[in-house]
Amino acid sequence: MSVPTLHEWALAESVILAALSRAQEGKIKKVVIRLGELQQVDEEIFSFALRELAKLYEIDAEFEIKEEKATVRCRRCGFTFSFAEALSHLDESSKEAIHFVPELVKSFVSCPKCGSSDLEIISGRGVSIEEVITE
Amino acid sequence: MIDPRIYGALKRLNEVEYVIPVMSGKGGVGKTLVASTLALALSKIGCKVGLFDVDITGPNCHVVLGIKEPQFEEEKGIVPVLTSGIRFMSIWFFAQSRPIPLRGKEKSSALLELLAVTRWEGIDILLLDMPPGVDDEILDLITLLKNARYLLVTSPSRLSIETVSRTLRLLKAEGAEILGVVGNMIRDDDSAPRSLAERGGIQYLSSLPYDPAVEEAIGNPESLLSTKFGRAVISLAEKVAKVLGFAH
Numbered sequence: 001m002s003v004p005t006l007h008e009w010a011l012a013e014s015v016i017l018a019a020l021s022r023a024q025e026g027k028i029k030k031v032v033i034r035l036g037e038l039q040q041v042d043e044e045i046f047s048f049a050l051r052e053l054a055k056l057y058e059i060d061a062e063f064e065i066k067e068e069k070a071t072v073r074c075r076r077c078g079f080t081f082s083f084a085e086a087l088s089h090l091d092e093s094s095k096e097a098i099h100f101v102p103e104l105v106k107s108f109v110s111c112p113k114c115g116s117s118d119l120e121i122i123s124g125r126g127v128s129i130e131e132v133i134t135e
Numbered sequence: 136m137i138d139p140r141i142y143g144a145l146k147r148l149n150e151v152e153y154v155i156p157v158m159s160g161k162g163g164v165g166k167t168l169v170a171s172t173l174a175l176a177l178s179k180i181g182c183k184v185g186l187f188d189v190d191i192t193g194p195n196c197h198v199v200l201g202i203k204e205p206q207f208e209e210e211k212g213i214v215p216v217l218t219s220g221i222r223f224m225s226i227w228f229f230a231q232s233r234p235i236p237l238r239g240k241e242k243s244s245a246l247l248e249l250l251a252v253t254r255w256e257g258i259d260i261l262l263l264d265m266p267p268g269v270d271d272e273i274l275d276l277i278t279l280l281k282n283a284r285y286l287l288v289t290s291p292s293r294l295s296i297e298t299v300s301r302t303l304r305l306l307k308a309e310g311a312e313i314l315g316v317v318g319n320m321i322r323d324d325d326s327a328p329r330s331l332a333e334r335g336g337i338q339y340l341s342s343l344p345y346d347p348a349v350e351e352a353i354g355n356p357e358s359l360l361s362t363k364f365g366r367a368v369i370s371l372a373e374k375v376a377k378v379l380g381f382a383h
Contacts, residue, residue, distance in 0.1 A: 010212030010252035014143030021142055034136070097229040100213070100252075103245040104226075107233040117236050126248070129137035 007100065008042055011127050012049035016057050019132045026134030028061040036124035037070035037083040040099045070124030074111035081112055083124060102126050143251035144279065147212075150254070151185065151261040153379050154283045155314060156276060160302030162267030164290045165319040168353075169343065170264035171199035172365060173286075175356050176372035177260055178220035182381055185215060185258040187249075188225035189276070190266035191242045192235045197227045201354035205231055212254045219356040224253045239271045246272050250279075259381065269302060277309050284314040284379070287337075291318060291325035303335045314378065315340035317371065338378075341371040 019031045035041045043065060050063050070083035086109050087095055094108045102125050110117050148154055157170035167190070174186040188196040200218050205228045208214040215222040226235065226245065237245060255261055265273055276283070285306055289299040299316075306313055315338035318328025322345045332339035346364035359365045 007209050007212050007252050010143060010254070011139075013146070013211075014139040014251050017142035017146055018137055018139035022137060100229050101226060101245050101248050103237055103241045103248070104230055104235070106237060106241070107230045107235050117234065121241075125244075127139060129139055132137070 006042065006045055008045040009049040009053075011041065012046055013053055015050065015127065015129060016053045016059065018129055019061075020057065020059070022129075022132040023134045028059050028132060029135050030062045030064065030131075030133040032064045032066065032130040032133075034066050034068045034128045034130050036068045036102070036126045036128070038072075038086075038098065038102045038105060038121060038124050039126040040087075040095060041127060043067075066130065068124040068128075071122040072105060072109070073120045073122050074114060074116055075118040075120055076116035077111060077114040079111055079113040080122070085112060138247075140247045140251035141279070144247055147250060147253060147255055148261070148280065150256050151258045153260045154263065154280055155260060155286050155375075156189075156263040156265050156273075156280065156283055157286045157288060158265035158273065158302065159267065159288045159295070159299055160269050160305075161289070161295045161298035164288050164295050164299075165343075166267070166288050167195045167264050168199060168349065168364075169286075169288050169317060169319055169368070170262050171196045172359055172368045173372055173375070174221045174223075174262045175200075175219055175360055176365070176369045177262075177376060179360060179369065180372055180376060182372075182376055183257055183259045184220070185222040185224075185255050185261040187215075187223075187253070187261060187263050188227065189246060189263045189272055191226050191245050191272060192237050193266065194225045194227040194230075194235075196223065196264050197225055199353055199359070200356060202227075205229070210254070212252045213249070215253055215255065222255065222258060224249065243271045243275050246275065260375075260379065269305060277306070277311060282312075284312050286314045286340075286375075287316045288319050289316060289328045289331060290320045291322070291327045293327070296327050296331050300331060300335070303331075303337065307335075313337050314375065318342045320345040340374055341367060343367045343371070 215224040316332035352358040
């Protein structure tokens with residue numbers, strides 16, 4: 001597989017750098033990562049980037065990836081809706097914008113119930129680290 | 136949960152030799168125009184320059200630079216667009232003309248996201264066009280950017296001087312290194328900006344003239360640099376480059 005050139009690489013590098021910082025002097029054994037649905041990270045490319053970056057940073061660790069469902073809530077009326085409901089009617093370039101900056105869901109999506117853009121991302125925003133396990 | 140982005144953002148920002156937040160605290164003093172034109176001027180005198188529009192909810196640098204198409208490349212991250220000799224990135228590339236109704240933490244998060252993935256390798260000086268006010272993004276950046284050199288912009292108005300004085304006190308209290316003060320929209324012998332710098336013990340870098348020709352030149356970098364304002368910014372760029380140790 002050729003080296004992925006997408007921005008998933010930069011997201012993966014942030015994870016590697018964060019894990020190294022957390023581990024301090026310890027040897028990293030496992031990193032548990034959550035991928036929030038809203039950011040639509042390509043898991044295959046992201047995993048590949050993690051493995052390549054691990055070699056570059058000389059980390060011999062397991063990476064476990066968990067998906068986190070995305071929930072968005074309207075601050076005006078309280079209506080809560082899912083990732084599928086939020087993004088279903090969007091074209092590819094709009095979804096791409098949210099892929100880069102998930103907060104931009106507020107620029108592209110309005111509440112299905114009241115039409116407000118004052119939305120809050122409750123869960124599944126983007127990339128986060130659940131745990132760094134060291135030896 | 137650990138947010139990994141701060142580590143990525145620090146790495147990206149450390150790829151740059153100097154980060155210069157162009158700020159004020161006050162709206163309407165011309166930060167965007169000064170930041171954008173200074174970026175163009177620094178590039179014109181030979182520096183490798185980047186410009187990042189930190190005004191996440193009201194980006195405008197792209198208007199000054201005359202960018203019409205929101206196209207950019209990805210290469211292990213976001214490659215800031217090469218335009219008029221500078222590398223440029225802004226949330227505008229993603230939101231374009233849509234409203235960006237973000238609350239405090241959301242602005243911080245959006246900013247952090249872009250900082251974590253935008254690549255500034257090869258850049259000597261990265262200018263940050265900061266938003267008005269002293270809000271989450273500015274406070275976050277002050278914490279994040281330990282090696283920044285702050286450039287304060289003020290107009291001669293007493294309203295601006297009052298607010299910028301406050302901003303200066305904050306930066307000093309946070310131990311920030313201040314490159315200097317620039318007076319913008321200066322007419323005749325407006326001396327208030329210089330007095331502000333002197334009272335604060337900070338270098339007064341330049342008086343940029345009020346120039347009605349600027350409005351017409353916005354969007355055309357070559358024209359902008361040819362105005363009376365633009366020529367003064369080129370002199371400012373030469374001074375800034377010298378202070379930072381870039382000989383031209």
